[in-house]
Amino acid sequence: MARILAVANQKGGVGKTTTSVNLAASLGAAARRVLLVDLDPQGNATMGSGVDKRKLSRTVYHVLLGQATVREALLTGLSCGYHLLPANRELAGAEVELVGLEGRESRLRVALAEVEGEYDYIFLDCPPALNLLTVNGLTAAHSVMIPMQCEYYALEGLSDLVQTIRRVRAHLNPRLEIEGLLRTMFDPRNTLSLQVSAQLVQHFGDKVYRTVIPRNVRLAEAPSFGVPVLNHDRASKGCQAYLALAGELLNRHQASSSEQTRQKA
Ligand code: ADP
Numbered sequence: 001m002a003r004i005l006a007v008a009n010q011k012g013g014v015g016k017t018t019t020s021v022n023l024a025a026s027l028g029a030a031a032r033r034v035l036l037v038d039l040d041p042q043g044n045a046t047m048g049s050g051v052d053k054r055k056l057s058r059t060v061y062h063v064l065l066g067q068a069t070v071r072e073a074l075l076t077g078l079s080c081g082y083h084l085l086p087a088n089r090e091l092a093g094a095e096v097e098l099v100g101l102e103g104r105e106s107r108l109r110v111a112l113a114e115v116e117g118e119y120d121y122i123f124l125d126c127p128p129a130l131n132l133l134t135v136n137g138l139t140a141a142h143s144v145m146i147p148m149q150c151e152y153y154a155l156e157g158l159s160d161l162v163q164t165i166r167r168v169r170a171h172l173n174p175r176l177e178i179e180g181l182l183r184t185m186f187d188p189r190n191t192l193s194l195q196v197s198a199q200l201v202q203h204f205g206d207k208v209y210r211t212v213i214p215r216n217v218r219l220a221e222a223p224s225f226g227v228p229v230l231n232h233d234r235a236s237k238g239c240q241a242y243l244a245l246a247g248e249l250l251n252r253h254q255a256s257s258s259e260q261t262r263q264k265a
Pocket residue numbers: 011012013014015016017018019044128184185186213214215216217219220221223238
């Protein structure tokens with residue numbers, strides 16, 4: 001069964017999409033079967049995976065509204081190395097249209113059940129808001145990955161997200177965990193970054209990934225070519241960081257599943 005990770009932070013521009021795309025590609029390169037779900041009406045993950053968002057007849061919008069199955073809307077055979085459930089601006093309407101529908105928070109979870117057995121990882125690239133789309137992501141997920149920039153207001157914003165995660169856990173998805181916090185666009189020459197980073201580790205301990213994503217121009221360029229950085233500049237620091245993050249994720253998950261096996265034995 002797939003492990004489903006929501007990549008979420010209600011702040012925009014913290015690296016959610018960059019992380020979703022490049023982690024999906026890195027795990028794809030490690031021979032894992034990966035699905036990326038674009039949950040943002042901006043469709044950045046869709047474009048960044050090499051798919052033209054303006055030319056789609058079926059997207060995650062149709063899936064959420066029950067007008068298409070995941071399998072019908074899914075894009076496969078892409079050069080990015082993973083499958084994509086795409087999005088475009090039509091998805092902005094879902095927020096309003098979902099309100100009247102039954103099980104509005106759990107429609108993505110129900111829809112994904114159809115394909116869960118076919119992947120090792122499913123990433124949900126959430127929009128920059130704590131809205132119904134993000135709640136659908138959190139309700140469908142096993143865990144949340146939180147990308148963040150180490151700057152002054154970062155920790156403050158985190159408490160709203162943690163509150164939302166608690167609420168979703170209490171009412172909609174008891175299995176939801178915080179998977180980890182990822183430091184993105186990191187600049188070690190910046191004293192404030194180092195301070196915020198230290199506070200983060202103090203507060204969240206092991207939940208903070210050891211891998212740090214540096215600020216790297218190759219990561220910012222890759223979307224303009226419609227490719228993950230792996231297909232743009234494999235040797236770049238940004239690419240190496242996401243490959244290392246994929247390794248860290250795999251190690252953590254292997255460790256926790258062998259722990260579970262031991263407990264069952
Ligand atoms: P979000 O999805 O959280 O809004 P994005 O992943 O789209 O954030 O990133 C915001 C902007 O920052 C994009 O232009 C992206 O290319 C750029 N970016 C993200 N991560 C990095 C990085 N590590 N180094 C340099 N630029 C980055």
